[in-house]
Amino acid sequence: RRQRGRLVQACLGLTENEAKDAVAKAIILAGGRLGGDAVEAVTAEKQQIIRKSGLLEFHASREVLTNVGGLETLKGWLRKRVRAFSDEARAFGLPEPKGILLVGVQGCGKSLVAKAVANSWRLPLLRLDVGRLFASLVGSSEENLRGAIRVAESIAPVVLWVDEIEKGFSGVGSSNVSDAGTAARVFGSFITWLQEKQRPVFVIATANDVSQLPPELVRKGRFDEIFFVDLPDAAERAEVWKIHLAKRNRDPAQFDLSTLAMASDGLSGAEIEQAVIAGLYEAFDQGRPLNMGDLLEVLQETVPLSQMMAEEINGLRAWARQRARQAS
Secondary structure: OHHHHHHHHHHOOOOHHHHHHHHHHHHHHOOOOOOOOHHHHHHHHHHHHHHHHOOEEEEOOOOOHHHOOOOHHHHHHHHOOOOOOOHHHHHHOOOOOOEEEEEEOOOOOHHHHHHHHHHHOOOOEEEEOHHHHOOOOOOHHHHHHHHHHHHHHHOOOEEEEEOOHHHHOOOOOOHHHHOOOHHHHHHHHHHHHHHHOOOOEEEEEEEOOHHHOOHHHHOOOOOOEEEEEOOOOHHHHHHHHHHHHHHOOOOHHHOOHHHHHHHOOOOOHHHHHHHHHHHHHHHHHOOOOOOHHHHHHHHHHOOOHHHHOHHHHHHHHHHHHHHOEEOO
């Protein structure tokens, strides 16, 4: 019954013929019966609609929440909303979740979370590039935003990922001088839609630089929650090492994860991943298996981003203490 409900949801936004074709394709793939591939087949049909729009990118993500090291508070919040778009949730009296804003240090898993959520919830993931919205013709930018929203809503339920949202809307404050108010109007339309949207479009916006965030965006009601993603602590770093070693076909039990966690103090998840890759190159070049020495040597040569951007990260933490919930 639940599978049927998910299939009906997945067909939303398709024409009757498109839905028929998608379900027929799913039956053929499943050898004559409607199996678990049905939702994926319907999602593939939706990809075609998105490609035609030209404003949104479809991401076929294979990431899962278990591939995200740490961030237990955020992951727990998301797990509780796995069935949030079902009829069961509506009957229980729950509203559909609006979305979250992830603010924090770059390379600490914000984009990874967006990809993992869509996969875990079995929903299509669309990426909105705010820069693409702005066109040279007067009125075109506003129409582009309306078009992107229309496509997203037509295939809802869907996860809409707006990466580095502060860069897309950074010129809002001086918009009346720089572009005759275009950025301000597009931004105004976007935040009004965030507040008032009726369709199940779950927005995940990410931001690295809070100083460029327009204050209207972080007002209560735009998002369900604002999470701050900080640098991983020692236990989280050990988990990140474990994930990336296993991802590259290495047995994490063969490595001293606590030593690696201590040696990588101040590193982001992305920097730890790069350390594993650099260690693999070293071992591959010498024609032998990867060992602890390779990884520790790479770490000695690494200057962490947290060291180069110490003032910015401290500023981020000060901002988050008053306005955001800790993701870990």
